[in-house]
Amino acid sequence: MMKKVLILLVSVVIAIWFLSPVVLIVISSLTPSGEYYNPSRILPRSLTLDHLRSLFVTLGGWRATLNSVQVAGMSIGISFLFGLPAAYALTRFVFRGKNAIRLGILLTRSFPVLIIGIPLLILYMRVNLSDTLLGVALAHTSMVLPFVVLISSSIIGGVSVEYEEAGMIFGLSRFASFMRITMPLVLPGLAASAIFAFIMSWNEVFVAAILTVGNRTLPAHILNAAMNAPDYFKFAAGTIMAVPAMIFIFFTRKYLMSLWGISLK
Amino acid sequence: MTYKKGVTPYLYFIPVIAFLIVFLGYPLIETFRLAFTHSTEPLGNFLRVTRTGEIWKALKYTLAISAIVVPAQLVLALALALFINMRFKGYLFLLYIISIPLALSDVSAALMSYSIFSPSGYINKILLNLGLTDTPIYFFGRGFESRAFWVIVITEIWRATPLVFVIILAGLQSVNKEYLEAADVFGFSRWTKLRKIILPILKPAMLSALLIRTLFAFQIFGVTWLLTGRDIPVLAGEAYYWQSIRFNSNVAASYGLVIAIVSIIISWIYLVVLRSKEVEGARA
Amino acid sequence: MAEVSIQEVKKYFGNVKALNGIDLKIEDGKFVVLLGPSGCGKTTLLRCMSGLEKVTEGKILFGEKDVTNYAPKDRNVSMVFQSYAVWPHMKVYDNIAYPMKIKKFDRQEIEKRTLDTAKLLGISELLDRYPVQLSGGQRQRVAVARAIVLEPAVLMMDEPLSNLDALLRVLMRSELKKLQERLGTTTVYVTHDQVEAMTMGDLIAVMREGVIQQYGKPEDIYHKPANKFIAGFIGSPQMNFIDVQIKRKEGKMCLVAPGVEVECTPEIAKKIESGKHDRLIMGIRPENIHHIAGKESTTIEGKVYFTERLGAETIVHLKVGDMRIISKIAGDEIFEEEKTMNMYVDTTKIRLFDPESERSILD
Numbered sequence: 001m002m003k004k005v006l007i008l009l010v011s012v013v014i015a016i017w018f019l020s021p022v023v024l025i026v027i028s029s030l031t032p033s034g035e036y037y038n039p040s041r042i043l044p045r046s047l048t049l050d051h052l053r054s055l056f057v058t059l060g061g062w063r064a065t066l067n068s069v070q071v072a073g074m075s076i077g078i079s080f081l082f083g084l085p086a087a088y089a090l091t092r093f094v095f096r097g098k099n100a101i102r103l104g105i106l107l108t109r110s111f112p113v114l115i116i117g118i119p120l121l122i123l124y125m126r127v128n129l130s131d132t133l134l135g136v137a138l139a140h141t142s143m144v145l146p147f148v149v150l151i152s153s154s155i156i157g158g159v160s161v162e163y164e165e166a167g168m169i170f171g172l173s174r175f176a177s178f179m180r181i182t183m184p185l186v187l188p189g190l191a192a193s194a195i196f197a198f199i200m201s202w203n204e205v206f207v208a209a210i211l212t213v214g215n216r217t218l219p220a221h222i223l224n225a226a227m228n229a230p231d232y233f234k235f236a237a238g239t240i241m242a243v244p245a246m247i248f249i250f251f252t253r254k255y256l257m258s259l260w261g262i263s264l265k
Numbered sequence: 266m267t268y269k270k271g272v273t274p275y276l277y278f279i280p281v282i283a284f285l286i287v288f289l290g291y292p293l294i295e296t297f298r299l300a301f302t303h304s305t306e307p308l309g310n311f312l313r314v315t316r317t318g319e320i321w322k323a324l325k326y327t328l329a330i331s332a333i334v335v336p337a338q339l340v341l342a343l344a345l346a347l348f349i350n351m352r353f354k355g356y357l358f359l360l361y362i363i364s365i366p367l368a369l370s371d372v373s374a375a376l377m378s379y380s381i382f383s384p385s386g387y388i389n390k391i392l393l394n395l396g397l398t399d400t401p402i403y404f405f406g407r408g409f410e411s412r413a414f415w416v417i418v419i420t421e422i423w424r425a426t427p428l429v430f431v432i433i434l435a436g437l438q439s440v441n442k443e444y445l446e447a448a449d450v451f452g453f454s455r456w457t458k459l460r461k462i463i464l465p466i467l468k469p470a471m472l473s474a475l476l477i478r479t480l481f482a483f484q485i486f487g488v489t490w491l492l493t494g495r496d497i498p499v500l501a502g503e504a505y506y507w508q509s510i511r512f513n514s515n516v517a518a519s520y521g522l523v524i525a526i527v528s529i530i531i532s533w534i535y536l537v538v539l540r541s542k543e544v545e546g547a548r549a
Numbered sequence: 550m551a552e553v554s555i556q557e558v559k560k561y562f563g564n565v566k567a568l569n570g571i572d573l574k575i576e577d578g579k580f581v582v583l584l585g586p587s588g589c590g591k592t593t594l595l596r597c598m599s600g601l602e603k604v605t606e607g608k609i610l611f612g613e614k615d616v617t618n619y620a621p622k623d624r625n626v627s628m629v630f631q632s633y634a635v636w637p638h639m640k641v642y643d644n645i646a647y648p649m650k651i652k653k654f655d656r657q658e659i660e661k662r663t664l665d666t667a668k669l670l671g672i673s674e675l676l677d678r679y680p681v682q683l684s685g686g687q688r689q690r691v692a693v694a695r696a697i698v699l700e701p702a703v704l705m706m707d708e709p710l711s712n713l714d715a716l717l718r719v720l721m722r723s724e725l726k727k728l729q730e731r732l733g734t735t736t737v738y739v740t741h742d743q744v745e746a747m748t749m750g751d752l753i754a755v756m757r758e759g760v761i762q763q764y765g766k767p768e769d770i771y772h773k774p775a776n777k778f779i780a781g782f783i784g785s786p787q788m789n790f791i792d793v794q795i796k797r798k799e800g801k802m803c804l805v806a807p808g809v810e811v812e813c814t815p816e817i818a819k820k821i822e823s824g825k826h827d828r829l830i831m832g833i834r835p836e837n838i839h840h841i842a843g844k845e846s847t848t849i850e851g852k853v854y855f856t857e858r859l860g861a862e863t864i865v866h867l868k869v870g871d872m873r874i875i876s877k878i879a880g881d882e883i884f885e886e887e888k889t890m891n892m893y894v895d896t897t898k899i900r901l902f903d904p905e906s907e908r909s910i911l912d
C-alpha cells in the first residue's frame with residue numbers, strides 16, 4: 001500500500017517536472033500583455049489569441065512557418081529518395097564492404113552538422129543558393145539522410161525477405177516485388193520515421209540561421225526578429241514551434257517507441 | 266538475403282555517398298582550410314584566435330556545461346528508466362509524458378525556461394506575490410552569469426534527459442528476465458541485482474549514450490544564445506556570432522574546427538570501444 | 550511439366566563453396582528429395598534452381614531451355630517457403646489469386662482456379678480471412694495452394710513441414726505426396742528429416758558439403774548406401790559401425806573385433822578378396838541384430854547397458870568391449886542391465902566400408 005502511494009507520488013513529481021514548462025509557455029503565449037506585466041498576476045484571468053495572431057501576421061511568423069514546412073518537406077523528400085535504395089541494399093544484399101558502409105553511415109550521425117553551415121554559406125554564395133530554402137533543405141538533408149538510411153534499413157529488415165522472394169517467384173521483378181509487397185508493409189514505419197525526420201529539420205536552428213537572411217525558417221526567425229519583440233511574442237513563437245511537433249509525436253508514439261526498441265507490453 | 270557480386274549493390278549507395286561527400290566531406294575540409302588560412306600569418310586564423318583568449322573562455326564554458334549536464338542526464342535517465350521498468354499501472358502514460366521533450370528544439374526549451382526565469386516570469390511572480398522579494402530577481406544579463414549558467418544547465422538537463430532515457434530503457438528491456446529470476450532464487454537483494462546484473466548488461470547502452478550526449482553537448486547553441494547571448498560564450502555560439510554578425514568566416518570556422526576535432530576524437534573513442542566490445546562478444 | 554537438368558553447378562559465397570559441382574537429372578513428374586544436414590547446400594541448390602540465387606558456374610536446364618540466367622519470374626517455377634511467406638496484408642483468396650493477377654489472367658479464370666485449388670487443399674472456408682487469423686497448418690496449405698494454382702513446370706518446397714507440430718507433420722506428409730501424385734508436377738523437396746525423405750520421395754539426393762553423395766530410390770539408399778556418411782544419416786536408430794579385422798577360420802572368411810565374430814557369406818567374401826583389404830568398417834543396422842536366447846554360434850557378445858522400451862519395439866544398448874552396439878527388437882521385452890547377451894547378426898545385411906575412403910565396397 002505504502003509502495004503504491006510512493007509510486008504515485010514519484011509519478012506526479014516526474015509528470016509535473018516534464019509537463020510544466022510546456023504548459024507554462026502555452027499559457028504565457030496566451031496571456032494578454034497587460035496581465036503579463038502585472039506583477040500581482042501569476043496566472044492570467046483571461047486568455048487571448050492576439051499574440052499568436054500578430055506573430056503570424058505582422059512579425060512574419062506565418063511566412064517563417066511556411067518556410068520551415070517547405071524546408072522540412074524537401075529534406076525528407078530528398079532523404080527518402082536517396083536513402084531508400086541504400087537502405088534496401090543494406091538489408092537485402094550481402095556484399096563485400098557492407099559493414100564498412102554501414103559503420104560509415106552510422107558515424108556520420110555523430111557529425112556536428114552545425115559546422116557545415118559556415119563553409120556551405122561560402123559555397124552557396126558562389127552558386128546562388130544562399131538565402132534560399134533549397135539551400136537550407138540540402139544542408140538539413142545531410143543531417144536527415146543518415147538517419148533515414150539506418151531507420152529504413154531496420155524497418156525493411158523487419159519485413160521478412162521471403163515475402164519479397166515469393167513475389168519474385170510468382171512473377172514480379174525485384175523492384176515490383178518491393179513496391180507491391182514490401183512497401184505496403186513498411187509504409188507505417190516509414191511514415192513514422194518521416195515524421196520524426198520532419199521534426200528534426202523543423203527544430204534545427206544553427207544552420208538555418210547561418211544560411212538565410214530573408215527566407216528564414218521559424219527557429220531562425222525567432223533568433224532574430226522575435227528576440228527583439230516583447231516577451232509574449234517570444235512565447236508565441238516558442239509555442240508555435242513546440243505544439244505541432246508534440247502533436248505529431250503523440251500520434252506516432254507507438255511506432256516511435258518500437259523504433260527505439262522499447263516494447264510496450 | 267541475396268549475395269551479390271560485382272558492382273550492382275554499390276550502385277544503390279552512390280546517391281547517398283555522393284551527397285554526403287559534398288555536404289559533409291567538403292565542408293569538413295573547408296572548415297580546416299578556412300580556420301588555418303590567413304592573408305599574412307602562416308598557420309593563420311586558428312592561432313590568432315587562440316591567442317586572443319576568447320576561444321578559451323568559450324571552450325571553458327562549453328566544457329563546464331557538458332561536464333555537469335552529461336553525467337546528470339545519465340544518472341537521472343537511469344533512475345527514470347528503472348522506475349518506468351517497474352511497469353506499474355499507468356506507466357505507459359508517464360512514459361509518454363517523459364518523451365515530450367524529444368519533440369522539442371533547443372529554441373523551444375530555451376523559451377520555456379525564459380518564461381519561467383525572466384524578470385516577468387513565473388518564478389519572479391511567485392516570489393513577488395509571496396512577499397519574498399521586492400524587486401525581480403535577474404537570472405540573465407551581464408553580471409548574473411553564474412545564475413544564467415545554472416539556468417542553462419537545468420534547461421539542458423530537462424531537454425535532453427529523455428533522449429538518454431529512451432536509449433537506456435531499450436537497453437533495460439533487453440535484460441534477459443531469466444538472469445533476474447535466477448538472482449531471486451539465489452536471494453539477491455534489489456540493490457545487488459542492480460549492481461551485479463543490470464548495470465553490467467546496460468554498460469554498452471550507457472556508454473553509447475554517454476558518448477553521443479557528450480558529442481552533442483559540445484554543440485550547444487540555441488539555449489545559450491537565446492537566454493544569454495554572448496554573456497555565456499560557447500563554441501557554437503561564438504561561431505554563429507563571428508559568421509552572421511561579424512561576417513568573418515575564418516574566425517567562425519576556427520570555432521567550428523574545435524567542435525569538429527572534439528567530435529572526431531569522441532567518434533574515434535566510440536569506434537574503439539565498439540570494436541573491443543565486438544571482440545569481447547566474439548570471445549565470449 | 551518439365552525435366553530438370555543440373556550440370557556442373559557451382560555456387561560460391563566469397564570463399565565458401567556452398568555448391569561444389571552438382572550434376573543432377575530430375576525426370577518429368579517425379580518427386581525428388583534433397584536430403585542432408587544443415588549447411589550441405591540443399592537449400593542453396595533449390596534457390597539456384599528457382600533463380601533466387603545466381604550460380605557461379607554451370608548450367609540449369611528445364612527441358613531443352615537453358616534457364617541459367619533467367620530471373621525467377623521467367624522460369625515458370627513455384628515455391629513453398631519454410632516460413633510459408635503468405636502475404637500478411639492480403640486475404641487468403643487474394644494470396645492464392647495474386648500470381649494469376651500478376652500474369653493478367655481474366656477475372657473468371659482467376660476465380661475458378663482459386664476456388665478449385667482452395668477446395669483441393671481443403672481451405673475453402675478460409676478464403677475470406679487474413680493469414681494472421683490462421684494456424685500454422687492452415688497457412689501452410691495456403692502457401693501450397695498459391696504454389697500450385699499456376700500449374701508450374703517445377704514445384705519447389707523448402708522444408709515446408711519443419712514448423713508444424715509432430716502430429717500435423719505426419720498428416721501433411723501423406724497429403725502433400727498424394728497431391729503431387731494427383732497433379733503430376735515435377736517436385737523438388739528440401740528437408741533434413743530422413744523420415745520425410747524416405748516416405749515421400751520417388752528419388753532421394755543425399756547431399757553433404759556441397760556435393761551429392763548418392764542419388765537413388767529410397768530403398769536403394771537405405772539398403773545399399775554408397776558410403777558411411779549416408780549409411781549413418783539414414784535410419785533410426787543409427788547404423789552400428791564396427792572396426793573389424795579380416796581373419797580366416799576353417800576355410801571361411803570372418804570379420805572379427807573384440808566381442809564380435811561374423812562369418813561372411815560367399816558373395817561378400819568374394820568382394821573382400823578382390824579388394825585385398827585386411828581391415829574394414831562393418832555396418833549393421835539395429836533391426837538386423839537379433840537376439841536368440843541360448844543359441845550356440847554367437848556372433849556378438851556383450852552386456853546390456855541400457856534398454857528403451859517403446860511399446861511396439863525394444864531398443865537394447867549393449868556394451869561390447871569398448872563399443873556401444875544397438876539392437877532393435879520387435880515387441881516389448883525386458884532385459885536386465887549387466888546381463889550378458891549373445892546376438893545373432895543377419896550376415897546378408899551387413900555393409901562394408903573402406904576405412905580410409907569410407908566408401909562401400911559392396912555393390
